[in-house]
Amino acid sequence: MSSDRPTAVPAGGSDRPIAATAGRAAARPGRRPAAVVVVGSVNRDYVCRVATVPRPGETLLGADLSLGSGGKGGNQAVAAALLGAPTSIVARVGDDADGRALLADLATAGVDVSGVSTSPDAPTGVAFVMVADDGENAIVVAPGANGELDAGAVTAALKGRLAAGDVLVMQGEIPLSGIEAAADKAERLGARVVLNLAPYRELPEALLGLCDPLVVNEGEALALLDIAAEDVVDSADLAIRVGGWARSAVVTLGAAGAVVAERYDTEEIPAGPMTVVDTTGAGDAFTGALAAALCDGADLATAARRGAAAGSYAVGRAGAQASYPRREDLPASS
DSSP: OOTTSOOSOOTTSOOSOOOOOOOOOOOOTTSOOOOEEEEOOOEEEEEEEESSOOOTTOOOOOEEEEEEEEOHHHHHHHHHHHTTOOEEEEEEEESSHHHHHHHHHHHHTTEEEEEEEEESSSOOEEEEEEEETTSOEEEEEEOGGGGGOOHHHHHHHHTTTOOTTOEEEEOSSSOHHHHHHHHHHHHHHTOEEEEEOOSOOOOOHHHHTTEEEEEEEHHHHHHHHTOOGGGOSOHHHHHHHHHTTSSSEEEEOGGGOEEEEETTEEEEEOOOOOOOSOOTTHHHHHHHHHHHHHHTTOOHHHHHHHHHHHHHHHTTSSSSGGGOOOGGGSOTTO
16 A cells, blocks of 8 residues: 555644545536436345354355345445435446346336446356344455446446536446546536445545545545554544545444544534344445435535434345335434
């Protein structure tokens, strides 16, 4: 990792200049309402219940193998659509039964899937998910057709699909060139870029600088900053320092909620009440709900509160997309 990233906390927070927020154009009169446009992965989830997540070299007998619809892109699109945001997805699947099933599930949730292309060569992506009795999980992803969602495929699919005032949502499960192409197009058009840096990967500084917000959990934040947990004063300090790489930042904290950072201002967002059954996809519920609220005109802190409520709801139910709330399932204050 780059060694020039901040490793100490100066007075008042990060010493890195924070990128100025570009003017985000609202949808012009006569145009369609603002929409959430997701560019990302879709996977068939193979989910197995286990007593505990296995240690390296350990073999466990599992139970209750089930199939589900997933992928971080698909999850976030479903989360946004179920909360009422006009939502479309740009993705790629294989010419197989899994791909057809995923498209049907997305469409049933209200997601426009006309931007999904089919690979003649690669299979639909697959995720192998182990869910422990305490709700924690371990996941391995075989990307399949997701690996073909490069700059050319993304650029072609976004033509006529992304407009000023829209919210572009991305994650880290597709090629970097596709992420960069989508972000560049959003910047040119005046759409807002929401990037969930999961799974963590190193990204160019120019790309990070377009994110508004950059959404990370604690582990991803520490990896981005190339620091250890003991080098951070508290979660607000961590969020400010992550925000030094983007236009704004949200650091999710699981049961502790989240922290929003806009320049040097932070706000702590509490989690909702929860009983943990399965944490699979809870972070995607957060990001999709946040994007839906931003699309509806909410400020970032309000959007993060909606995200925290959705994530808290999702952990109380099994599965990823199957656990996501509709608008009426969340408190009116969220």
